[in-house]
Amino acid sequence: MSRLRQAARRIWRVASIPLLAIVLAFIVAAFVIVISSVFTSTGLDVFLPLGAYGSLLAGAFGSGTGIVNTLVAAAPLILGGLAVGLGFKAGLFNIGVAGQFLVGAFAAAVVGARLADSPTVLAAPAAMVAGALGGAAFGFIPGFLKARTGAHEVVTTIMLNNAAVLLLTWAVNDLVRAPGFSFPRTGEIGNSALPVLLPRNLHLGIPLAVLFVFAVRWLLDRTTIGFEIRTVGQNPNAARYAGMRPVFVTTLTMTLSGLLAGIAGAIQMLGVIGFYAPGITASVGFDSIAVALLGRSDPIGILFAAILFGAFRAGAPLMQIETSVPIEIIDIIQALVILFLAADLIVRRVFRVRSTKPVISELATVARTWAGGTPPGGAT
Amino acid sequence: MGDQPPVLEMRGITKRFPTGTLANDAIDLEVRPGEIHALLGENGAGKSTLMNILYGLVTPDAGEIRIDGQPVTIHDPADAIARGIGMVHQHFMLIPVLAVAENVVLGQEIVRPGGILDLGEAAARINLLAKKLGFDIDPSSKIEELSVGQQQRVEILKAIYRNARILVLDEPTAVLTPQETREIFEVLRRLRAEGASIIFISHKLDEVLEIADRITVIRRGKVVGSRRPAETNANDLAELMVGRAVSLRVDRGRSHPGASMLEVTGLRAKNDRGQDALQGIDLSVRAGEIVGIAGVAGNGQEELVEALIGLRKPTGGTIRLGGHDLTSASVDRRRDRGMAFVPADRHKYGLVLTYPLDDNLALTRYGDPPFAGGFAGIIRNFRAIAENAIRLMKEFDIRAPDPKVPAGTLSGGNQQKVVVAREFRHDLKLLVLDQPTRGLDVGSIEFIHKQVIGRRDGGAAVLLISAELDEVLDLSDRVLVMFRGRIVGTFPAEEAQREKVGLLMATGGARA
Amino acid sequence: MDAIATFFRLIWELGVYLFTVVPDLLPIILALATPLALGALCGVLNERSGVVNIGIEGIMLMAAFFAYLTGFALHSAVGPGASIALGILVAIIVGGLLGLAHAWLTVSVRADQIIAGTMMNIAAFGVTGYLNRLIITPSGLGGAGVIAPFHLPDAVANLPIAGPVLVMFFDQGPIAMSVLFIVIALQFALFRTRWGLRTRAVGEHPKAADTVGIDVYRQRYLNVILGCGLAGLAGAFLTLESTGSFQNGMTNGRGFIALAAMIFGRWTPIGAFAGALLFGTATALGVVVSIRVPEGDLGNIMRSIPSNWYAALPYLMTIVILAGVVGRSTPPAADGVAYVKEGKG
């Protein structure tokens, strides 16, 4: 009994601020919706938020289809969130998930199309591995540059995102364009598609993503490699002094981060999209940042955060059909969630919460690494 | 001068930090015009807090401050400056990339219309003040190009430029050579002669006895006594500070040096700015021997220890330990060979402040058995890590509620003990100590010194680097003097007299 | 050995070619560099005072939107000239207000600065897209008006050597033209005035500044707001000087490239401007090269390079510059670290 209560208290300690941040974000977004309803044909509508949130919820969880859609949308976010979160642990801000995702998706699409006629047991794993390696390679570049030359990963990964879009467009056009289509794209993936476990497209990528949650958690908490990653994130000088190699660890972390993002791209390609064409976007890239923050870089937290964001995506179509609220409200809600997490002081004030763990403290390294150190006299 | 009315009175000053620490508990302090008033106390006694309150950096919970008999409230440093209070902080408040003149005038700039700086006028004023105080300083040079002693002078200039009548110096001599300390004392005496009042904080009892007119001792946030130098001595003061008798001199005992353990020949290395910091260092340390390196900070000591432990790549020469060439070995490999290192900056290198004590106590051996094992040796063994922590905490008297508290919540002295406990392994071959007791109080110093002797007697080779000349002389079986990246002198313990070594430190001898 | 000779001939031809396209490049560089330069100056002002701001992209986008909205709404009411002027003003104010928000978050609340910036970017994308759908699209098509660029008289523009350089800076719209002056003014202010000294002090060692009576928070607020006002001006440039229309996400990564320019310029206004010009030049080269292809082998080679490679050139170049040329440049020492007044409150 008291065991249970203790467990509940522990969960509350960790999850209360994120949960309250979500609640507060929805409340504030409701004001936005009400105020902006003035501009719609229906005029001021105080109940519009209820309608919008209602259909959002119904779309995401109201039916079997909805739940499957939520999970399908969550799977790449889980992996993307893990990618960003792993970087955070090492004091790295990987904004390059978008590019790594695209490279992974592209590699999976190309290999998948090549092996379209091979048996699925061969073709799907091979395409997955191709995607993972593609993403890893694309994560390696900024990691190596950061470790060796100090070029900040925030800038290099953004540049690589832009470059990836352009270079992949070229690659589709000039290297791997499939014949028989009216526009440039890769071929059909055929047997390389991930097996569907349940009707309505609940594909194998979903359990795979969950598996990675536990794999990353194990890596971070139980292994010396995870300890090195965290130590380099917390205090790179102490890491060097302890015999770790920050250059190696930084490169490795970005590579692993890219690997996860690449797998996200691969499962999205092999489980949902089916072909690569120029113009494909990777909204997963930026959503992953919010997921990692909301999940406070903890793999389990990321799992739940990804499901929440997946639900947004799954519920959005119904919200757009049934109400006139633009889909961008979801971006607004996401931004508000991040705002309230970053400034958890606001949440604490509003809900009078005390003495729970600050959300961003373990991420405090992020801004610090921008400048690469602490100021004179600034360390207490 | 004792019967003049006090310029500064602090009455019943109380401060409890949000963390619960009662740093100041109804402290009373009186300072008279033209007086050098020393504040003494252990680490964490509350000296800096009291001075920060005076300077408006910390808001007291209770108490009253009077200046010239008038009650005043000091909200922020601007208030303090306006009331003639100047402070030289424990950690320098200088901006390394700015020029001396910019640092001095900052906050009270001399400007032409439109807010345009007049640095020429500033330089002129600074030169004038410097001459008055007997300094020699170039207002246009950057702070980062100055020696620690010169930086100290800039700090004093800053205060005088702001017309400070009450000057607070928080551990100003902790990083100075005896030579530099003497020069600073000259300046303080001049200022006193002109009627300024000076509050002087130090852990060095000899200095306090030499310079102070009056001494106030604080223990655990309370004033426990006030003395005149004439009526007291070092042992008396130490006992008052710590609350028990302390032995100020370690009994080094006899050393029994064995085979040569560390052999360094022709070692060269560059500093962070790419200049040659080590110009061919030759030294050797034998098992069961403590070799001390004396020298003014900035003569390559930092680069030497970093090169030894593997944090800095040598550009020439060799490092051998117990016959193995480790010149270009990794940090990890050196540790495997029995090297250990207590760094000067425990926050920068020694600890991960956010980690719990148990992780910190295994930090430098995290990948070795028994702390890691399993397949490929990468699985961490949490039981071994916890047991190690409990054992070391007992052995080294580390005061913390449990092994899971973050290292950052410990006091400076206890943090240092964490580093020492971890590095003083039983299978040590070479122990490199860089400023092992910097900023620690006499009680903690006593403890650490005993541990060092213990390791030496256990057969370890010990290399001690300290800016604290007394520490080097007290502990070392052999003293080397380092000057501009070279070893310029070697003294057996019995021939190492303070004056001789100090002179060599300052001049580098004939070779300089 | 033929191959080697051919190689050197091609290199030579490439050099000659690049030289001959300079007159094509000069007139178009500044417009490409303007939003980057203004964004980079925003970064310089923020980071010199110790506040990292990666939300420049979002601030530009918001300002661009509200500038457009103002111009769009007032176009017929107050006439094009006044509506544009008001639009620019609104952009600067919106930038300043978002700067205020960023300063509040990072300086007062001490939220992680990178995360606050990320939030700003996501929020800006959402808010502008949301309002664009709700307000602008239903009210039909319409322009906000654009500023006409200034034209140098032909006599000046055709001067040898000086002509193209003058064209580069002065045959431009007013916002683009103002950049040069802003850069010079800020460079002077940062290194020669009281404000600049204090800015650098709080960015390097806030506690030291605090102990001499400087209000660290006030100084940081001031700088962040001023800087973000410049990012707002960059937004106005995009909608009111460059196109006259708004599109979702139209900043398209410029805020981030601006950060790269700032780092390239080692946190100085002139350096940041140089970085922006360099990036603008790379972009311009990508455009010019595909329009003015030379004759002969060199032309064939250049034609054979896919257009996407030219388009990717600026991004790849930024990476190379950051990694190779700039290396570990040193930012202000307290950059990214919130200042805590200990023992207060």
Added chain:
Amino acid sequence: GGGGLLGGGLKIGMVTDIGQLEDKSFNEFSWKGVQDGASAVGGTAKNIVTKDIADYKQNIQSFVDQKYDIIVTVGFLIGTETTAAAKANPNIQFFGVDQFIADPIPANYQGLLFNEAQAGYLAGIVAGTITKSNKIGAVGGREDVPPVVNYIKGYQNAAQATKPGVQVLVNYVGDFNAPDKGEASAKTMIGQGADVIFQVAGLTGAGALRAACSAKIWGIGVDVDQYQSLPDSKACIVTSAEKRLQNAVRDGIKRFKDKGKQSGNFTNDATNDGIGYSPLRNLNPVPAGLEDKLKQALADMKSGKLKPVP
């Protein structure tokens, strides 16, 4: 069709291409067409904005689940998912804007295609006629988007046929959302002596037209009458190569209402007024014979005598 059975008229849903509705281009005008169609047949119109390619399936399915009668999808990328949905839901009519449907074509799925080359050809006639420098330019968005390339090919061919020896400078900027690059591109062409700029590049092209206007040369718009949609470039737009999206979508909906299921690839071209040119403006006087040349070309394309791209 099952329309009207519920008494509320046809329910028409539209799923956008990735990104946004207000692109001043095919998403926006398809949506206007859907709205026009809905009011013409007495139905209701709703749209879903797609944020990511992975959402196509789900967005279409949402309309299916809500029992919509007509679903319009926009852009060629969504074609695969539209085909699948059409096969799975034979009672719902699907229209695909810019989608070429390969055999076998479901009976309830019609692709709405446009002969952009014809529209570009008309623009080329104008450019070839009015150029004085014998140099004209075209700024394209992405080279791998077939409609863009078709427009520009028609333009090139017409200009050269109209005025032999005319030089056409073409630049694909690689981006539909970079007005400053569009401006730079046009400025460079102008620097090379071009005196007419045709834009096929979305917002990038808006920048190109800006450059044309400020250099006081001529610009030609695309898709819709940009004299109206880009009022800031009114001063220099002579005409626009029109691809009448709005009408095409509206007419498709009307056809369905009148005749039931629509299938196949429906090409909008000169024969059905699916393409054309906007009224000539800013030319005073309009060069003699220009209007006639345009009318003749339209007629020849209608009759099949003139192929814009041989």
